[in-house]
Amino acid sequence: MASAQALRTLARPAIPVAPRIQPVMRSLVAAFSTTSLLSAAPPAVKSRKDLPKKTKKTYKKKQNIVPVKKPGPGERKAFRKRIQLSNNSALPVTGIENLEAQTMAKGESSGKMFAIPDQVVDQLRALEAFKTTQTWNLFRKPHVLVRKETVELMSKLEASVENKEAFKCVLTGSRLSGKSLTLLQAQSHALLNEWVVINIPEGQDLTNGNTEFSPIPDTEPMQFAQPVYCLKLLQNIYKANKAVLEKTPLKMDWSRLTSLKQGATLADLALSAKESEFAWPTLSALWTELTQPGQPPVLLTLDGLAHINKVSEYRDPSFNIVHAHELVLVRMFVDALSGKTKLPNGGAVIAATSQNNTHYRPSQELVLSQLEAGQAGREVPKPNAYERKYDDRVYDALKNSTVLRLEGVSKDEARVLMEYWGASGMLRSVLDTRAVAEKWALGGHGIVGEMEKASLMTMRM
Amino acid sequence: MASIASGLRHARCASSIAAAPWRSSIVPRPSFQLAIRSITNDVQKPSNTDLEASSAAESVLIPYQGVTHARVLPATPSYFSREPLFNDLYIGISKLLTKYNHLPTVPPSEAPQMPWTKLEEMRAQMGEPIKSSHYAKVMRVAKRLNLIEPSLRPAEVTVALTEFTRDINPFLNMPNPIQIDKFGRAVGVGKRKESTARAFVVEGTGEILVNGKTLSEAFGRVHDRESAVWALTATERLDKYNVWVLVEGGGTTGQAEAITLAVAKALVAHEPALKTALRKAGCITRDPRTVERKKHGHVKARKMPAWVKR
Known part of the structure; x- marks a missing residue:
């Protein structure tokens, strides 16, 4: 039954087909239209350009590009190297005494925390004594723990002023044991006692070839000055020791170098170098003045000792390698450390080694271990007969110093620190x-x- | 259980069976003879001569005297069940339970640890298709018997229970206890991944040396330092002991965690009561995870080569 109906539907459609609108044959019949638009001919295709173009559909999201301001030149480095000495989120710690002139030399202050006075903080900042790796930025104000070794070192500094003899010392010890911080403590002690403090913050800045150098005429073998670094150092010395330098009159005549008035002070001498060409002669003059009797005691410090005890990255005009001790600034330090330059007013030369930023240094290791064994009364180690990289200049530079080893603090000191x-x-x-x-x-x-x-x-x- | 029950019924009804076992009294015959014929033959023989008859009457045994069964009676009524040996075992143990039901028991945690025979093992031993449900019921009885207060346990119970235990007792396989030597040191050994650590723990003030170096020199990562001393930190004993460690093999994490185990073992030798606390702190169990081996056809243990079209 159903199939019969299906057959019928196949044979004859039930719904009649809608009458089609027949196209008007324009050519045969006249167009019945009032508009000229319809009668207009389609645009003529004259070339390939007129063909409709294929556009590829893209499903990619449009990137929302927001222009980001890139940091300016040097801005990143400045951010990396910035020193933050306070943190307002940290709680202020009350009941901690300020450091005073003799505080750190006294035995009873061992194992106590002390605040660094603001005046000294500014001076230390000028000396670049604070490092980015130290955690000053976690606390409200800079405080230091006076440990047993600190008292030992400060009493030696005191003794040097009494004896009118330089105290020459190398700070060594394992990684993160507080060598740079002890150096900072020595500097603050010196600043509080109105010494003149000269600080070379990183030994590697002098020898890694990143600062300008120029040969000094009439030297044999040829020596090199680092004018830009020297100028910066002079300015730092002036900034940090302004009060002391302004009080101290000159003892020698420097009219050959600069035109200074009668009764000029060391501050005038330091400020007289306006150009980098005169930086080294002025620094040399200042150093000579400071080593005259009757001047204030001097503290000369350097961090990263290994870097000034190697062959530097510099080359002389005939492209020979330059030993770091041929750089006059390094030589100034090394002469003071080896005792060649006497400090008649007392004072100290302190160098700190670094365990992180260092290199292979057999001579330095040897001489430090020998000095340490000699101080402790142990058997002095002998040099390795098969070692070829020993350097006699390094050995001679360090052999007259004392070694102060810094290791961990005691549990009592640790407790004081943790309470802080x-x-x-x-x-x-x-x-x-x-x-x-x-x-x-x-x-x-x-x-x-x-x-x-x-x-x-x-x-x- | 039906077969066991029927076996039990047999045992209950025919009590004489056990008393007069058939097999022991039977005399082996000299040769095979059909039973009926031999009766007639034997009866005919003595009729020949009286003398012979009189002598023969003494020598020839008269068969079937005192015989009540026509066929060989099985030694045990369980013979007719599906699992006769197992059935007997069950009957024996149930009897023991009825007999000693009145004895005091201990809680299961205090009962002596027994290496019970597993179902598969018992099937193999007896050669019988033991059902697991039957096995479970038997083991329940055996475990109940094991609960009897050990000091009061009768010898026959102990003997009966040996049937349900394995020959080797794994619970007796204990490591040698760590001794504290004359210097007060206890040596513990710990392992993790490829690392092996030996820790010498002695009472002291909290100094730790790893291969002669301090903790900060030995491990750069603070997390590793913490895990190395975790056994002491978790039990609050860090300032009570000095530790001297030798560690080798593997990487830093493995070494640090091997030290954890070594220190914990040595610490337990000093203070056995700390074992539970250390177990909770995860310092007792050795971490069995190691590097998975590489397989052929794979680039690494699991990684497959990239698909390439032809």
């Missing part, structure tokens, strides 16, 4: 003997930097 952290709001946990012992052990038997790493900078890992 706790008071600053940096340490949230309960502070008891167990907590101190834990951090002391995690910090490799009280290495201060490692303790900081384990307790303060856990999020930075």
